[in-house]
Amino acid sequence: MKNSLKLLTLFITLLLFSCGGNDKKDEPSYGKKEPVKKEIKEPASKRIDLNNKGVGPVTSIDLGLVVDQDMAAHGKEVYDKMCTACHKAEKKFIGPSPKGILQRRSPEWVMNMILNPEQMVKEDQLAKDLLMEFNGSPMANQNLTREEARAVLEYFRTL
C-alpha cells in the first residue's frame, strides 16, 4: 500500500510537470500569427497546369480559333444566372475569378469542374488544393447541361 501511494504521488507529479511544461512554451497571443515557415508554395489558383484535363465527362474540347460570339453571349447569360453568386470576373470572391482561366487550365478541366465538381474536389489534386485555398467553400453543382457549360467556357474566353 505504501509503495502504491508513492507511485501515485510520482505519477501525479509527473503529470503536473508535463502540464506545466506546456504553459512555459511561448504561445503567440490571439490575433498574432505565428511566423510563416518559408516553404513558399504557389497558391493553387496561380498554378499553371494546361495538361491536366481533370476528372469527368469531358475528355476533349476543340476551341475554335476565333471566339464564337453567339455562344459566348449565351454563356454569359448562363454564367450571370448560375455562377455569379460565387464568381466575379474582377475579383477573387467566394471562388476564383474566371478571368484568364484558359491561360492556367485546360478547357476540359474547366468544364469538368463545372459539370462534375463533387468528384473533382475528391480526385483531382488541383481541385482539392483550390478547395482548401478557398476555405473549404464547395464548388456547387448547378446542374448545367454540357452545352451550357461549353457556352460558359466560350464566355470565359472573352474575359
Added chain:
Amino acid sequence: MNKIGKYLLGISALIFMTNCGNNNNNSNSGAMSSSKAEKVYVAPGEHDEYYGFMSGGYSGNLTVYGLPSGRMLKEIPVFSQFPTSGYGYSEETKPMLNTSFGFVPWGDSHHPDISQTKGELDGRWIFINENNTPRIARISLETFETEEIIELPNSAGNHASSFVTENTEYIVAGTRFAVPNPQRDMPINEMKGQFKGPLSFVSIADNGRMNLEFQLNMPGFNYDLAHPGRNKSHGWFFFTSYNTEEANTLMEVNASQNDKDYIAAVNWKKVVEYVKNGGGEKVAGTYAHNVYDEKTHTAISTMKEGVISINPKDVEGAVFYIPIPKSPHGCDVDPSGKYIIGSGKLSRDLSVYSFDKMLTAIENKDFVDDAYGIPVLSYENTLAGTVAAAGLGPLHTEFDGKGNAYTTFFISSEVVKWKLGTWEILDRQKTFYSVGHLMIPGGNSRKPFGKYMVALNKITKDRYLPTGPELEHSAQLYDISGDKMELLSDFPTHGEPHYAAGIRADIIKEKSKKYYELSENEHPYAAKSESEATVTRNGNEVHISMTMIRSHFSPDNIEGVKVGDKVYLHMTNLEQDFDVPHGFSIIGANTSEILVMPGQTKTIIWEPKREGVWPFYCTDFCSALHQEMQGYIRVSGANSNTPIKFTLDDE
C-alpha cells in the same frame, strides 16, 4: 487451468451448444429459409423495396416509411403547421390551412389512399382526409408535398374518406357525426329525423385538381368507412354506418341498441348521370379550396359557395341499404370486386356480401324495409357467407391477391387470415397491441403486392423502452408470402396511424423530384441571381428579396429597416443540386424558420420591435462554411432617417 476448471468449461460449452440446438428446433422456419433479421435488414446505403405511407392521425400529417426496414424517411406536413419546414408558417403555405372557419393550424388525418389507374396503384398522388374540419388533401408523389386541400361543407367528422375509385375518377368524404343540414340553431334532443349525413363526391381531373361535384344528403346515421367497388363492382361505392338509432347522447350505449346497422350501397355512376342531366339542387355551403402552385411556390385559397345536394330518394335505383350486424366499422372490397366485407365491430363474425346477389336483390326488389325512403335489402339474400367466430371486434380487411383476406380484430388483438369463397380460417397471429387498421401494399387495389402486411396498433405498452406516459404507437411487420403469417419486426409510428398505403418503391422513386428549376421559378419576389436581390420599402412594408447559396446570403448587410415595419423576407435558394436546402431564421421573428429547397422561394414576416443590429442565419447545415452563413439587419427608430442600404462584401 486445473482439472476442475477444464471440466466446468467443458460442461458450459456443452450447455451452450445444446441451447443453440434447442433454439433452432423451436424456430418455425425451415433450415433453408432466411432469418427474420435478414428479412428486414436493408444494408447501409441500400433502398427499401416498398414505400409505406402512414397516416399521422392527430399530428395532422403523413409519415413516409421504408419497408421492410421500418425506417422513417419523411414526415409530410398536410393539415398541421410544421415548423421544421415552415409549412403553414411561410406566407406561401399559410393559405393551405385556410378554411371556412378561418385559419386552422391543426388537423386529424386519417386514411391515405394512392391514386389508381385500371384498379392498380399508379403512384401519381396520395390522398388523405381530415376528420375534424372535414377536408381532403392531395399530395404529389413527385415532390412529396401537399399540393391541394379541399374543404367539405355541410359535413362533420370526415371519417369515411379518402378512398379513390379505380381510375381515380372520384374520391369520397363522409359524415361521421350527423348534423343539421343546413346547420341551424335547434335543440340537440330533436336530432332524430332532423340531422343528416351528407356523403361528398369529389372529382379528380387529369392534373389532379379536385372539384366538389355533389353531396348525397343521406339520413343522419354516422357514416364511418367506405370503399369503392372495383373490377366488376366498379361504379359503386359502399359506406358503413352506425348509430341508426340516431342517438345524441351516451353513444357508447345508445348507439349500440339496434341488432343491425347499414351499409349504404351507392351506384355513383347513376348519380353522376343524374347530376349531368340537371338533377339535384344547389344549396348553401361555404368551403375553402386551397391549391399550391409548384411554379410560383405559392398556395392560393379560394372561398367557394354552394354545392349540389341530392336527395337519395330522387335517383331511381342508385342508393340502397344492406343490413349489417353490430355497429359496423370497416367496409372493404376484394380485388375481384365480387365481395364486400363488413366488420361489425361488436361482433365475432364477419359478414361477406356478394355483389352479384346484391344486384339480383335490387332487380327483384327484394326489399325488407325502407329507411327514410331508401330501400333496405334483405341481409340473408345478399350475404355470400360469414367468417364465423373469427375473433373479437373485427375492424378492417386487406387482400394479398392470392385469394386470401386478412382481417384485424381489435378486442382479441390479432390478424386473421381467411380464404375468400370458402370463408375458412387459415391462420391467426397476435398483434401488440389492439390492432386498428392493417396495410398490405396495394392491398385495397385490384393488384395487391402480397409480400408484407403491416399491423397498425393502437396500444404500445411494453414494446419499446418507456418514454414517460406518452408513447408512440407501434406497428408490426409480417411476412405474408408463405402459408402462415410470420411476425418480422416492430417499429414505432408517429401520431396515430389510422390507415396506411404502400407501394412498390420502383413505381415512384425514379420520378422523385431532386430540385426545382430556378428558371421556372415564377414567384413574384424571387431573386433568381444575386444581381436581382433587392430591398424595397412601401409605407411600413419592407420587401427583402434575398438569395441563398453555399454559404452566404445576398445581401447580408441590410440597413434602413425601422421599428414598426412589417418586413417580408423572401428567400430564394440559388442551388440547383439534389439535397442542398438552406434554412432561414432571424432573432425575434414570431414565426418558424423556413427551409428553402433548391430553386424555391419562401417568405416569412419579421416585425422588429427594438432598435439594434439583429443577426439572421442559415438553419440547415449546408457546407463546411455553414456557420459563416449569416448576416445582419440594422433596425433604426420608427422616426429615423436611416436610408435603405443593402450590401454583400460592401458592394
